[in-house]
Amino acid sequence: MNTRQEPQGAGASVAAMCRDIELAQHLEPTYPTGTAACGVRERLGEYIRDLSGPAEERIRAMPGGRPRDVAEGTVRHARTLISESGTDPRAVLCLRAGVVRQLLQYAGRTS
Structure with missing residues (x-):
């Protein structure tokens, strides 16, 4: 599993975002509170x-x-997810x- 940090924010590529989505889906059922999941x-x-x-x-x-x-x-929901930390790290990872x-789709940045 690759947990290497990719560029963050506006500099992040669609590919990096998609990798993090896949990584989140992998970590969510197994290690939702680990260091990699937090990152x-x-x-x-x-x-x-x-x-x-x-x-x-x-x-x-x-x-x-x-x-x-x-x-x-x-x-609106997306902005709520980043303004409220949530109590279930597994749910937060999956929802984000x-x-x-x-x-990505709404912004027209699909891979």
């Missing part, structure tokens, strides 16, 4: 911060309706990974 959780939080703005801009350009409402709700995957 992945932090990086996922950085990705959420960095992707929320671009995702929000693209969402504003969407026509009104249910898909746009869902997308806006996803961004899922939200990063969605934000």
Whole structure:
């Protein structure tokens, strides 16, 4: 398992983000409180911060309706995930990974 630190934040590549999503999915059922999981959780939080703005801009350009409402709700939920630490490290790891995957799509940064 590769736990090497990748560039964080805006400098992180889509590939690095996808690797961290996969790593989170691996660590979540096995070692959700370990050092590697803590690092992945932090990086996922950085990705959420960095992707929320671009995702929000693209969402504003969407026509009104249910898909746009869902997308806006996803961004709100994502911001909540980084502002509240949560008490279950396993759940936080899993939720952040899922939200990063969605934000990558909304921000137009799919691999």
